[in-house]
Amino acid sequence: MNDASIIKLFFERNEKAVEELKHSYEKLCFYIAGNILSQKEDQEECVNSAYMEVWTSIPPNKPDNLKTYLCRLVKNCALNRWKYNTAAKRNQDFSVSLDELSECIPDGKCIEETVSEEQLGLAISEFLKAQPEKYRKVFVRRYWYSDTLEDIAAFYDMNSRTVATYLFRVRKKLKAFLQKEGYIDE
Amino acid sequence: MSDLKLYNSINKINDDLIEEAACTEKPVIHHCYGIAASAAAVFIAVGALGLFHASGSLGKTDLSTNTPVIGQNTTETVTATTTPAISDETIQTSSAGTVTLTTQVPMTSAQASVSYSKTSTIPQNSQNQTSAFSALAVTQTASTGKETGKAAESIITTAVSAYDYEYEGSIIMKKHAAALAALIAASGTTNAIPAQAQTQAYKVEASPTASSVKNFIDGYNPDLDLNSDGKFDIFDIYAMFRCDWTPIENVPDHIRDKYEGMTRKKKDDNGEIVNIDGFDFYQDPFYLNWHDLAEYYFTYCSIKPEYFDPNYYIDNCPDTYTDRVPLDVVKQDIGNIQIWDDEKFATTGCYVKNGDGSFRPFSEEDIHDAFYYNEETGRYESDSLFFFNNIEFPEIYQFISECKDLAMPELYQTNALLLDILNRGYADTDIDSDGVYDFDDIVLLAYYANTYENDESESADPLYYAFSSHQTGSYPAELKGSSDAPITEEEWNKADDFFDIARYYYESDRNTIRFLAEDYLLKNEVDTKYFDPVYYEKQNFAHYEYDDNFLYTVDPYNEILFDQLGLFESFALMYGPGSEENVYPTENEEEAETLYEDAFNAAFPVYYKNVKAGVIPGPDIDLDGTIGISDYVILDTIGLYYVGIDEMDSFALFIRRHPEVRADINLSQEAIDNYKNNFDFNNNGISCDYLESDCMRMYIFNELVKQYSDEEALYDAINDYSEEHPELTYSRISYEKNGRIHQEQWCWLYKISKVHCRGRQQR
Numbered sequence: 002m003n004d005a006s007i008i009k010l011f012f013e014r015n016e017k018a019v020e021e022l023k024h025s026y027e028k029l030c031f032y033i034a035g036n037i038l039s040q041k042e043d044q045e046e047c048v049n050s051a052y053m054e055v056w057t058s059i060p061p062n063k064p065d066n067l068k069t070y071l072c073r074l075v076k077n078c079a080l081n082r083w084k085y086n087t088a089a090k091r092n093q094d095f096s097v098s099l100d101e102l103s104e105c106i107p108d109g110k111c112i113e114e115t116v117s118e119e120q121l122g123l124a125i126s127e128f129l130k131a132q133p134e135k136y137r138k139v140f141v142r143r144y145w146y147s148d149t150l151e152d153i154a155a156f157y158d159m160n161s162r163t164v165a166t167y168l169f170r171v172r173k174k175l176k177a178f179l180q181k182e183g184y185i186d187e
Numbered sequence: 188m189s190d191l192k193l194y195n196s197i198n199k200i201n202d203d204l205i206e207e208a209a210c211t212e213k214p215v216i217h218h219c220y221g222i223a224a225s226a227a228a229v230f231i232a233v234g235a236l237g238l239f240h241a242s243g244s245l246g247k248t249d250l251s252t253n254t255p256v257i258g259q260n261t262t263e264t265v266t267a268t269t270t271p272a273i274s275d276e277t278i279q280t281s282s283a284g285t286v287t288l289t290t291q292v293p294m295t296s297a298q299a300s301v302s303y304s305k306t307s308t309i310p311q312n313s314q315n316q317t318s319a320f321s322a323l324a325v326t327q328t329a330s331t332g333k334e335t336g337k338a339a340e341s342i343i344t345t346a347v348s349a350y351d352y353e354y355e356g357s358i359i360m361k362k363h364a365a366a367l368a369a370l371i372a373a374s375g376t377t378n379a380i381p382a383q384a385q386t387q388a389y390k391v392e393a394s395p396t397a398s399s400v401k402n403f404i405d406g407y408n409p410d411l412d413l414n415s416d417g418k419f420d421i422f423d424i425y426a427m428f429r430c431d432w433t434p435i436e437n438v439p440d441h442i443r444d445k446y447e448g449m450t451r452k453k454k455d456d457n458g459e460i461v462n463i464d465g466f467d468f469y470q471d472p473f474y475l476n477w478h479d480l481a482e483y484y485f486t487y488c489s490i491k492p493e494y495f496d497p498n499y500y501i502d503n504c505p506d507t508y509t510d511r512v513p514l515d516v517v518k519q520d521i522g523n524i525q526i527w528d529d530e531k532f533a534t535t536g537c538y539v540k541n542g543d544g545s546f547r548p549f550s551e552e553d554i555h556d557a558f559y560y561n562e563e564t565g566r567y568e569s570d571s572l573f574f575f576n577n578i579e580f581p582e583i584y585q586f587i588s589e590c591k592d593l594a595m596p597e598l599y600q601t602n603a604l605l606l607d608i609l610n611r612g613y614a615d616t617d618i619d620s621d622g623v624y625d626f627d628d629i630v631l632l633a634y635y636a637n638t639y640e641n642d643e644s645e646s647a648d649p650l651y652y653a654f655s656s657h658q659t660g661s662y663p664a665e666l667k668g669s670s671d672a673p674i675t676e677e678e679w680n681k682a683d684d685f686f687d688i689a690r691y692y693y694e695s696d697r698n699t700i701r702f703l704a705e706d707y708l709l710k711n712e713v714d715t716k717y718f719d720p721v722y723y724e725k726q727n728f729a730h731y732e733y734d735d736n737f738l739y740t741v742d743p744y745n746e747i748l749f750d751q752l753g754l755f756e757s758f759a760l761m762y763g764p765g766s767e768e769n770v771y772p773t774e775n776e777e778e779a780e781t782l783y784e785d786a787f788n789a790a791f792p793v794y795y796k797n798v799k800a801g802v803i804p805g806p807d808i809d810l811d812g813t814i815g816i817s818d819y820v821i822l823d824t825i826g827l828y829y830v831g832i833d834e835m836d837s838f839a840l841f842i843r844r845h846p847e848v849r850a851d852i853n854l855s856q857e858a859i860d861n862y863k864n865n866f867d868f869n870n871n872g873i874s875c876d877y878l879e880s881d882c883m884r885m886y887i888f889n890e891l892v893k894q895y896s897d898e899e900a901l902y903d904a905i906n907d908y909s910e911e912h913p914e915l916t917y918s919r920i921s922y923e924k925n926g927r928i929h930q931e932q933w934c935w936l937y938k939i940s941k942v943h944c945r946g947r948q949q950r
Contacts, residue, residue, distance in 0.1 A: 122199030
């Protein structure tokens with residue numbers, strides 16, 4: 002069933018909507034949750050929470066892209082869950098990607114407090130759109146989908162060394178961009 | 188926690204970016220060699236032009252100024268006059284050895300309009316006419332230079348019905364349009380429809396990006412001479428890179444001022460920013476950036492090995508930039524390097540910051556700080572923080588690296604750079620050391636490229652392993668001491684040396700081999716054994732297996748050259764010496780499909796009318812007096828039996844050269860003779876060519892669908908009939924004859940070519 006039909010079921014408050022949603026996107030949801038949370042129970046809880054969130058938010062929301070809408074909900078839930086988990090339960094790969102992002106912020110400095118995450122997200126979107134497609138896609142797979150380097154290499158049929166190089170380059174440029182645009186608190 | 192805030196912000200990027208990254212497709216440009224099996228028949232249908240001479244004068248034309256770069260000759264960059272526009276001198280022209288061929292293909296009788304009169308003529312194609320062949324062929328109103336049946340013609344007179352069956356036929360066609368799509372992908376004996384008169388030339392496709400940039404430059408005339416030295420050359424590209432991607436305060440003022448005033452996008456008269464066709468995913472208004480400009484430059488202006496030599500920029504760049512690593516420091520390290528490879532580039536392009544702000548070249552002593560051993564992957568990997576804080580890559584190196592990464596991969600058609608490298612003697616191509624460079628050397632290189640296994644650890648970090656004592660590309664252990672080894676250790680080492688150089692410039696070994704093979708075939712005739720799978724099988728270069736209808740190499744990664752034999756043979760026939768004797772299909776797949784569709788749309792109503800009027804026989808293939816499912820299925824079966832003969836895929840090459848392995852067909856001789864002789868409606872000398880076969884299938888389909896509830900029910904009935912008559916299942920190869928093992932899984936690896944050469948058709 003296509004997304005438009007699924008959304009229609011949500012608007013009709015037909016419980017089949019959730020079944021169809023699961024049928025289409027369950028694998029993807031677990032993939033995203035699994036990149037952040039290592040425990041299966043945590044992943045299940047997040048995915049189910051996301052389905053509930055979709056049920057309660059549509060209507061009145063009518064997302065243009067149901068897949069991305071759902072993915073965001075899963076990811077946010079997973080992130081929230083991750084914050085509450087103890088260090089022992091943390092997904093090591095996910096921690097690695099945060100460490101990498103810290104390179105984008107100069108030593109001893111931080112992101113401007115007055116800048117909201119939404120504003121910064123928009124700015125980063127514009128930055129990414131100005132990058133070559135290859136770099137952009139790899140960056141998003143790493144820091145939005147939280148893929149490992151090997152996952153990204155396999156996904157795009159690339160060499161993992163190349164993936165690391167692309168990420169390195171984009172982080173450097175992002176650092177320069179954040180400084181130039183005044184998002185770093187000097 | 189700023190890193191978490193940054194991470195959360197990334198979490199809030201636009202949906203389209205998230206969606207884009209979910210797509211596994213790389214930005215691949217259409218490659219004319221890669222077509223799916225289902226499209227092959229259409230391709231062949233249009234491409235196979237049958238037995239027609241290429242008439243008219245043939246000329247060899249030089250590349251136009253709008254043509255991308257191919258060939259060997261290079262020219263220096265142009266000196267502009269008042270405006271630094273690109274002059275014709277910057278456009279490379281082909282050398283005498285790089286041929287562009289044109290040929291005229293005449294319109295044939297099958298394209299001619301068909302008229303109906305009370306008299307018509309029909310050639311008697313063979314001596315095996317049956318009683319079914321009592322009707323008439325249509326009158327051709329134009330035919331030029333074609334071969335028809337050889338027998339004497341007889342004149343038969345008949346009356347034509349007044350009912351407008353032709354109109355009815357056109358309605359049927361529209362009604363079963365979906366069925367038509369399935370029909371066209373089926374089989375036939377060849378030569379569905381000849382293309383209209385057209386010229387063909389060996390030409391290089393430009394990437395959409397390069398074309399888009401060209402359109403922009405042609406339309407809006409931006410001033411590309413960024414360094415204002417009166418010419419547009421690689422140093423302007425470098426200047427744009429420095430402005431686009433490195434701190435602009437390090438760029439000379441005159442360049443920065445010009446860059447900031449440069450026309451990089453344009454509004455049309457309505458004030459709207461224009462979209463240039465073929466631009467990227469976002470379909471943003473066109474915005475010129477340095478790597479797209481580099482791709483344009485390499486495609487239309489010049490591409491030379493020195494553009495990938497850091498020395499070239501240090502010694503020749505007329506502009507003075509502020510570089511993080513002083514160029515005199517870099518020059519000390521690389522001044523003696525003449526020929527570059529990946530290892531030299533990696534080891535000389537990395538500098539370590541000293542405490543006093545100066546730089547020194549990266550050395551073995553730095554390995555311990557810069558790399559760590561990853562137990563999970565079993566590799567030494569770079570410490571990204573160390574690199575971030577302590578390492579600098581000279582901007583020139585960054586430029587070269589990014590050019591190779593971003594601009595070069597799209598130049599898949601351009602062999603100019605490789606030929607230049609070979610002409611300069613950077614790499615030795617006489618792999619077998621027999622004193623000459625010939626196709627044997629290309630075969631050895633292809634074998635090496637297929638067999639070479641990239642050491643996983645090497646690919647993890649070339650910088651680390653450049654300083655280690657590891658060895659890569661060694662002669663495979665399994666070949667040592669083997670009497671069947673297709674390549675000696677010495678030849679292997681020479682191939683390894685060749686690719687050390689080639690891989691610095693070309694990411695894809697496949698492209699390297701393709702460039703070499705095509706260039707050679709363009710200029711030389713070769714023994715046909717090089718297109719025979721058996722030759723490679725016997726020489727142990729590749730091993731082949733067979734499926735019902737396909738011949739393929741056993742190793743799915745063994746595709747370079749050995750699984751593309753039909754491709755290269757067709758290339759040789761189309762463009763090599765003596766190719767003027769052959770005919771050429773349209774290169775444009777979309778155009779080819781359109782031509783065939785147009786031809787079918789024109790032919791079927793006429794065919795339908797003629798059958799209904801009794802002018803030509805109905806498609807009673809098995810001669811049982813009725814038109815039914817059996818005729819439909821048999822039409823397909825016989826078509827499969829013959830379809831391989833005229834094609835250029837590896838299977839067809841094999842069958843043509845070794846017809847003794849072709850399986851027997853399980854049909855009556857009467858049916859076979861009927862098929863072979865009695866259905867040449869367009870008088871091209873071939874009964875049941877693609878067009879005729881498709882017309883017949885459509886006719887049968889329409890007659891039968893009346894008996895069923897809908898098309899789906901008819902399809903089911905056809906499938907049921909096929910299952911009930913397994914004797915009609917046809918495998919092109921006789922497994923018993925050939926003694927091969929049938930494999931459950933197979934890989935679609937070969938490409939169907941497009942050429943049908945006169946005189947090669949066999950029945």
